[in-house]
Amino acid sequence: MLRVGLSGGIGSGKSTVAGRLAEHGAVVIDADVLAREVVAPGTDGLREVVEAFGAEVLGPDGALDRPALAARVFGDERALATLNGITHPRIAARTAELIAAAPPDAVVVHDVPLLVEKDMAPLYHLVLIVHADLDQRLVRLRDRGLPEEDARRRIAAQADDQRRRAVADVWLDNSGTPDVVLARVDALWADRLVRYESNVRLRRHAPYGPPVVVPYDETWPAQARRVAARIGLAAGGRTVEHIGSTSVPGLPAKDVLDFQLGVRSLAEAAELEEALAQAGFPSRGLAEDGVRHEGHAPEDWHKRLHSGADPGRCVNLHVRVEGGPAWNWAIRFRDWLRADAAARDEYAALKRELAERHRGDDTDLGYAESKEPWMAAATARVAAFYRDGQTS
Template sequence: MLRIGLTGGIAAGKSLVASRLAELGAVLVDADVLAREAVAPGSAGLAAVAAEFGAGVLLPDGTLDRPALAAAIFGDPSRRMVLNSIIHPLVRERARELVAAAPPGAVVVQDIPLLVETGQQHQFHLVVVVDAPDDVRIERLTSLRGMSDQDARARIGAQATRAERKAAADVVLVNDSTPQDLLADVDRLWNERLVPFNDNLLRGVRAARSSGPRLVPASADWPEQAERIAGRVRLVDPRVLAVDHIGSTAVPGLPAKDVLDLQLTVAALDDGDAIAGKLAAAGFPPVDGITRDEPRQADPDPGHWVKRFHANADPGRPVNLHVRVEGSPGWRYALSFRDWLRSEPGAAGLYLAEKERCAAKHAGDTTTDGYAECKENWHTTVADPLLSRWIADTGWRPGPPSAVG
């Protein structure tokens, strides 16, 4: 089951996206609908709201007087929090029931207006944000909903900012043109990413990769993307001690393949094996045949370099997940190599030259295997001595397991 969190600011167009996804076959769980059900006549939720805010929030027929309730909390964040503490648990419990009742192979879309505000972004395989500029949203609110300009701005200001939503987003659907354009974007998202992602989850395989070692300029978004994905992985199981962004995409300014590398730290490989199924369900199935790092220094026990390797089932964002034991040689190397490149521009320059040489040599390949093997001699003969000297000179030590790089 693929779980999608859908959100967006008021008047951004989220409802249109939700209805289209439902038409395409998604199971839609709408938090607004559940919130209305939570305070339906005769419900425990309505009784709790009336007890807290008084009989003045009820109409003569016993239903909720929504304008009166809105007036009771307007401009008072503490009262809004009290209301949320009543409604949100009821909505989340009902949402859990509906998700659990969905078919195993379904794409479940949870439409949650306050997804970011309530900190739920790490609970989904993907977060989709529907976005539009503030001036466009104000125009929609005033012309289509009859709000005053002041009220429209107040409603927008009471929600998360566009920047906050975008930071939580794996996908941003920009709705500043026509409804037809937005619906076309939804269709592409469904066909090119959501359906293949769900199929990979059901089959327990990573997303297909058929391109060779193409280096791209460093992206300022890589660390944010890595942190967003790492936040999901950390919730998989308490045996996940840390998740660190490693590899070239963790080094500012360094060109790299557009593949994020994350290191998941466990206390023992048995823990890594025990959570493999949970990682697969979270979108990171194991990759057969990759269980060992290439030792960087002479080591009489090659077992020290054993790891587990998973990769992302999402076709829209390639991710490698290296599961290593805390304190193992491979674990230390990944962290120290990253920190060396971050702190020494000359080292990063040397590595870039080798990456470019190997990428050119294997430009016609359909995999990155040859590219990776090409760099091994450089690591052994050039990087290892320099890295060892840097560690000795700086006294580098890995951070505690709870640290996130």
């Protein structure tokens, strides 16, 4: 099962995207629909709302008068907290029921207006954010009968575009005509979501292909923060570090995010295998780092290796003993390259040369092995850099 979070500001057109995903076969769970269900006539939820806010929040038919309730809680944090305390646990329970009832091979799309505000992004394999320009949103809301002043107030009360971009794995611009965003959704479904779901279900990582070194991407740090949050949640809050070439500003690299996850032992690492696989990082088994320092037993360089299942974002996850030699080496090597411009340029030139040499390969194994002599020789340089006190 693939869990997809869908969100966007009011008037952005989330419903258009959700509807198209449903046409493709996604199981769409609409948080707004559930919010109405849990306070429908005859429910305990409605009874508690009336007890908290009075009968004046009921319409003549005995159903909840949502505008009247909104007027009571808007701008009143205490009243809103009371309402949320009644509805949110019920919405969460119903959401869990629907997810549990979905088929094992489902792409479950959770349409959540407040996904960003509630810091829910790490719960999903992928987050889709639907965007539209402010003027377009105001027009759409006006056409729904919402006065412009009210529309602007509601937009201002939600997360801004900067916060939404920070959690967006996919940014769907819906400022134009519907056919444009629908075409993007069609491609996303076929090229990414269906493949991602099968990879997660079959515990299969996405293929990397031949090595291609690209210029440094300014979005890599933001992408890494999103992936690291998912890894950390799946691993129970353990330490996650962004390492490797994409963690060094300005360094050309393969478009692969590398992380290390800290554990106390490899036995503990094995216990995390299933949780990481369910989160989209299936295991590739026990592996061994190239020995960078003398004086350590070979087992000090053992790790468990996982890779990402997302065909749209290649990830390597090295599960290592936190504070062990391999863990420390990865951080020191990263920080050395960040601080030493000459070493960074030297490494960049090597990477380009080796990528060109191995561009006809089916995988990047030959490329990785060809880097080992330079990496081994860098051991002494890294040690000297730290010994000389050039970094903290």
